[in-house]
Amino acid sequence: MDENVNGAFINTIKEQIKDGYSLAFTQKWPSWLGGILIAIVALMIFLWDYTWGIVGGYHNWGDWIFYLAHASKDKPDTLPWLHHLSISDFGILTGALASALLSRQFKFRRAPRLEYIKGLIGGILMGTGAALAKGCNVGGFFSAAAMLDIGGYAMMIGLGIGAFIGLKYLLWEMEHLPQTTPPAPKTPPSGGLDWEKIKPYIGGIIFIAVIIGFYVYASYDQTIVGGLLFFGFLIGMIMHRSRFCFVRAFREPFMTGEAEMVRAVAISLLIYGLFATMIKFNYIQEPMMDVYHPFWIGSLSGGIIFGIGMLLAGGCGSSTLWRVGEGNTKLLVTLVSFALTNSAVSSLLDKMGIRDKLGSAHFLPDLVGWQFTVPIFVLIIVVWVVIANWNEKTEKFVIF
């Protein structure tokens, strides 16, 4: 009798664990949940170290590739494994990889040749756009807006215009370019290891390795960097499981009219920005932290170029990382061309000395006072969502 009860108890626990696993790694998380969680982790990064960004890491990687290939004599200041944004980017990629393995979605995905070319050009455009705007969709728009730097809104408008142009191109391409047949998917080799069964365990091992990594960093007096690895890992996991994608937020209103990702980015930005405002107002972090975006020429033009690039590539600063973690080989090309171009164009802009002409930083509370900062911040987000929701019903902006 006792044994039976025990058996039943263990079975219930097993069921619970199974259900929990399925909830976390089989079903897709709702986008809005992804948005809320990303805002929370972004705020943790802000309090832990500095404002969350992506492109600084790409920049660092590009600098190192140029240096190691003897194409540049300037040795980068920071090693990739000590560079703050490089390590949080690496965390995002690793988090998505672990998450894709745990949910049995990891697979190297090959694409037709035209897609690789689009990935390459998309990366070049995004690298250039992010150099002009001093940030990608995350640092230049999402974090900038939350940090009350109005350059974020200039880039937001630019991203919308760029997404529109990029979508126009994709529609043109479907009509006018020969549609290559994709390579036939490889049939899984029979015999040997059953990868499908092993994948979740590898995912688990990566998760443990990241935790150990944090303590290794801490033991070398680099606790901050170790924390960024972990926070990046969380973001990668959240983004993969909720398929959180900034590109969608800017593209879908023109493509299918769907506004789900607009609402998800909006709720995320609302939480992120309101808490960041409190933190800055109370000097818990420096109020002018991360306020350096070139309003408006740099942010707007950078946003437009970046927006076209993200449509061609099918990924942005953050979603390129998590999609590479999922095994997307097209976006691996994008990652490399993005990093190299960003490094090259950034140093070119510095050397040409035209940074000043691209605009200067403007802090919203300096312009309108703290008392109007919050209402304006909220109003902009509300207007964005209301228009996107209206468009979802009427499809007025849908161009296809």
Added chain:
Amino acid sequence: MGDETMKADQILDTRGLSCPMPMLKTKKALKGMASGQIIEVWGTDPGSKNDIPDFCKKNGNELLDMTDLPEGYTRYLIKKG
């Protein structure tokens, strides 16, 4: 669900393409079809598994079937609404 004998009027192969191309091509193909016709879409993009059902729901098309095939791709059967 899973009706193997369902005859598709058109087959669209998007294998190897990633977001947003499968969705764009599906939308374009559906535009050229008559109400009640069936399209069979093949794809390998993991995002399509959410996008295609959502799109069908929003635009009044009926997703008849969505199956992961052992060959390593997913097959969607959509009836135009």
